[in-house]
Amino acid sequence: MNGDIVLQLDHVAKVYGEDPPVHALRDVSFSVRRGELAAIVGPSGSGKSTLLHIIGTLDRPTSGVVRIRGVDAAGLSDAELSHLRAGQIGFVFQQFFLAEHATVHENVADGLLYAGVGAAERNRLAHEALDRVGLTDRASFRPSKLSGGQRQRVAIARALVGDPAIVLADEPTGNLDSTTGASIMELIHELNAGGATILMITHDADLAAQLPRQIRVLDGQVVSDVTRAAAS
């Protein structure tokens, strides 16, 4: 049963500064199982970005424990944390962060650059990931030739390429119009149905309502954690 938990937070707190201390997170505890699709939702300033950084091991909590697949991130060195990110965590950002001088295919393959995967294998997996987001025919394009929705698909493919334990999507539809955003949400649902564990961070309650589980954050605290019984 425990093996199914890919992410676990125990009494995580984050305090910035000292005079006066800013409590960005207080006593946050929840866990995410394999195959889940959950939203962390809250208004801006609620601490959800800090939470994303801590879950993504880009930042360390002031106290509490973060476990990725049962491994306590607090005990890891920079090199070990980097290796953990390379293998277990996929990131999707609101601003896409694609390399403009590289092709779509190279952008996706570079998702595995630091994971110790050989070039041939990277290319094969990138091809597969592009297939999953429906962009095989754009593989040789530069990102600048793509629409916003297509760019975000490339970024999602890059996050998925290494088949990570969890994908963290930070406002993935934030820079897109509503129609394109809806298609991205559709893709996220599809990928989840295909087995991917996805944690989406958003300020948009309506968007969060589309997902099976919603973790509401306010003032650095989890105020509710609701899982719908049956998917729509």
Added chain:
Amino acid sequence: MSPSSGVRLHWRDGLRIASVGLRARPMRAALSALGIAIGTAAIVGVLGLSASSQAGLLAQIDRLGTNLLTVEGGTRITGGDAHLPREAAARIEHLEQVAQVAHTALLRRDRVYRSRLTPVTNTGGLQVRAASANLLTVLGTGLARGAWLNDGTARVPVAVLGATAARRLGMDRIHAEQRIWVGGRWFHVAGILRPSPLAPDTDVSALVGYPAAREYLGYVDVRDAQLGGAPGSIYVRTERGHEAAVQSLLARTANPRSPSEVAVSQPSDVLTARAAAAGAFDSLFLGLGIVALIVGAVGVANIMIISVLERRSEIGLRRALGAMQRQIRTQFLAESILLAVIGGVVGVLFGILATALYATSKGWAVVIPVEAWLGGIASAILIGAVAGLVPAIRASRLPPTEALRTV
């Protein structure tokens, strides 16, 4: 998961990542590499040119031979110029290991003029010398135009001009009407010599035969009016390898009564010294090259710092993709070194090109010292590393959360 201490990138991936910034902004990269290129080109050019000119001089020395000795009148103990005895040349010829002896005598009273209307004071610094028939063979001097003196022309008013003398008189070809005004009469010009590095005196001289000198210019020995004059300079070709032995005997042989009044020299020494001086680097240009390198290094450091600021989100993304701190550090350090090395290689190529063009135009062998091009590239690597170190450390220490924050 594996408690890995980090995954190493394949060198090909590493090179690709290191060149990301250069490919994204090629113009900027080219301009910042330019400073390094100019510095390296200057250093390689200076070293290459001095080595090539040295090689040119050494080749010249080799061609002229180092076995030529010059015997001239020295200084009297009582002061004043000493003269060689009239029979000095003949005595030297009898020495063993002496191959050939030639001699010239300066005619002190006579000057060379372009025409009889030239004011007497316009001597152009030119001199008149009587020369033995074998002078050119012994000195290894070539003829640029016309002919050297022969038994016939040595007896009539005919002169051969040294290279400098011909230039100063404005004569660059030989024809029947080519004449100079010497000692109150016209002398036909039979030929023009090439420069004579071992006997610079002949360059500024009009050379006439001894019989002509006696006949038309009143050349007589100061001591004996009947016998004709004593030579001023005696040029001795020794057998190879016996220069020192002959040199030690020359003064005593030339003037047994007062050997101390004879000056013996080895003119190739001057060329050898000049070659050694040519090998010494032109410190001014070398200094300029080093200054250009330093300025180039500052430029590279500046560009790298700007690059790190601009590429925060790339750094954040790479960290999110699993790049370790030291991989970020290596990336920017490698980019800086790559930038400097591109500049260094371009500079070395331009330095070599400049050296080759100049040396070829001078007829020297093209010599690029290994330390010049190797040092150029090595210093570029060093500059890249030094200039990139601080920006690279800053990039690696940038917290990922800050790098990913968008303003």
